[in-house]
Structure formats: C-alpha cells, structure tokens
Amino acid sequence: xxxxxxxxxxxxxxxxxxxxxxxxxxxxxxxxxxxxxxxxxxxxxxxxxxxxxxxxxxxxxxxxxxxxxxxxxxxxxxxxxxxxxxxxxxxxxxxxxxxxxxxxxxxxxxxxxxxxxxxxxxxxxxxxxxxxxxxxxxxxxxxxxxxxxxxxxxxxxxxxxxxxxxxxxxxxxxxxxxxxxxxxxxxxxxxxxxxxxxxxxxxxxxxxxxxxxxxxxxxxxxxxxxxxxxxxxxxxxxxxxxxx
Numbered sequence: 001x002x003x004x005x006x007x008x009x010x011x012x013x014x015x016x017x018x019x020x021x022x023x024x025x026x027x028x029x030x031x032x033x034x035x036x037x038x039x040x041x042x043x044x045x046x047x048x049x050x051x052x053x054x055x056x057x058x059x060x061x062x063x064x065x066x067x068x069x070x071x072x073x074x075x076x077x078x079x080x081x082x083x084x085x086x087x088x089x090x091x092x093x094x095x096x097x098x099x100x101x102x103x104x105x106x107x108x109x110x111x112x113x114x115x116x117x118x119x120x121x122x123x124x125x126x127x128x129x130x131x132x133x134x135x136x137x138x139x140x141x142x143x144x145x146x147x148x149x150x151x152x153x154x155x156x157x158x159x160x161x162x163x164x165x166x167x168x169x170x171x172x173x174x175x176x177x178x179x180x181x182x183x184x185x186x187x188x189x190x191x192x193x194x195x196x197x198x199x200x201x202x203x204x205x206x207x208x209x210x211x212x213x214x215x216x217x218x219x220x221x222x223x224x225x226x227x228x229x230x231x232x233x234x235x236x237x238x239x240x241x242x243x244x
Contacts, residue, residue: 001223005151011110015241016044019224023235024098037076052077052094057084057119061127085118091243098236100227104153109143126170150211157217158192
C-alpha cells in the first residue's frame with residue numbers, strides 16, 4: 001500500500017511510509033533494518049541521498065537537529081539518542097521516524113525549506129512535542145506559522161485506544177482535554193490522539209486547513225504494524241522524508 005502526503009510531496013518534501021512489508025524495529029530485526037531502509041528509499045527514488053538520520057525514541061518531547069555533531073553512527077546513517085523528533089533544512093538528507101500506534105507528524109515550511117519529523121505518542125503529546133518542534137523552527141530557522149504545512153500519519157484509532165486515568169491526568173495542561181477523552185463504564189478512557197494533536201496545534205495558531213490527516217488506523221489497517229494488535233513482538237512502521 002502506498003501511503004504518503006501528496007500535499008507535502010507537491011510542495012517539495014518527498015515522503016513515504018513503510019508498513020507491514022517492512023520492519024524498522026532494530027531491537028528485534030537487527031541488521032535487516034538496513035535492507036528495509038534501502039528498500040523504502042528506493043521506492044521513494046532516493047537511493048542517492050547524502051545521509052539519513054533516525055532517532056532512539058523514548059516517548060519524550062526532545063527534538064534534535066540532524067547534524068553530524070549531535071548524532072552517532074548507526075547501522076544505517078546516523079542516530080540521535082534520547083529524542084523523538086528531528087529537524088533539518090538540508091536538502092538530500094532523509095529523516096526517519098518509527099511508529100507502531102503513535103502518531104508520526106511531519107511539519108514542513110515550503111518557503112524556508114525546513115522540515116521536522118516527530119514521534120508523538122500519548123507521552124510526547126502530553127509533553128507537547130509538536131510545540132517544541134514549532135518553537136525551534138520559528139526561533140532557529142525563522143519559519144512563520146502561517147507558512148507551515150503539516151501531515152499526521154496513521155496512528156491508532158480512538159475506538160481502539162483504551163488508556164487509564166494516569167494518561168487522562170497527564171493531559172491536565174490541555175484546557176480542552178475532554179474533547180479528546182471519552183470516559184468508559186469501566187473507569188478507563190478512550191483517547192483520540194488525532195484530536196489531541198489538533199487541539200494542541202490549533203492552540204498554537206495553526207489552522208485546520210494547514211493540516212492533512214492520514215485516514216488509516218494502525219490497528220485496523222492490514223497494511224500497517226500495530227503494537228496493540230501484535231503484542232510484545234510488534235513491528236515498527238517508519239516515515240521517511242527528504243527535502244527536494
């Protein structure tokens with residue numbers, strides 16, 4: 001299945017999602033992730049990229065610039081440790097973010113030619129990782145909010161994402177949290193991650209017409225990995241993006 005943001009691609013950010021036919025979980029796959037990374041880059045027509053940066057993701061709101069000095073050599077390209085977001089303004093350099101049910105988000109400024117790729121699970125979203133990415137893009141790369149185009153990749157659907165009260169409490173800084181939490185009879189909640197991130201971005205001055213939302217749910221789509229569905233031996237999807 002071919003999943004990507006056509007809007008971002010038309011604006012100069014090549015992007016592609018690798019799903020069930022790939023597995024980017026280094027913990028279980030080891031060196032086979034190199035083969036899958038090359039395979040996805042080939043599908044994108046990006047075999048000749050200068051470099052590729054990924055992250056050792058920890059469900060944080062840490063953002064790292066894709067630079068040699070802030071990363072380490074990896075089995076493919078370079079890796080940033082203890083981070084869940086990458087930013088670059090370099091052309092011909094790929095960013096790779098992994099996800100299973102969490103929300104992958106691409107933020108792109110087609111004017112300044114700057115991209116951020118972030119992994120926004122419930123922990124990262126409650127810590128407002130998208131806000132951190134926007135802050136760096138504005139302060140360091142002089143991006144304007146009104147110029148940004150954003151893509152929410154596939155994530156787990158709200159009807160499948162049951163969480164406990166501790167997750168509800170983690171979102172207490174969100175004034176509209178009850179818009180994206182639904183209390184169940186068993187005392188747990190259903191969490192709508194797309195609406196949570198929409199609420200955050202709208203509070204930061206991003207309009208809905210700047211945001212493209214992938215319609216696929218990782219849990220129900222047979223072409224994507226889902227940690228909740230697959231259990232402890234789950235596979236990782238990935239989103240790769242390259243400024244052209």
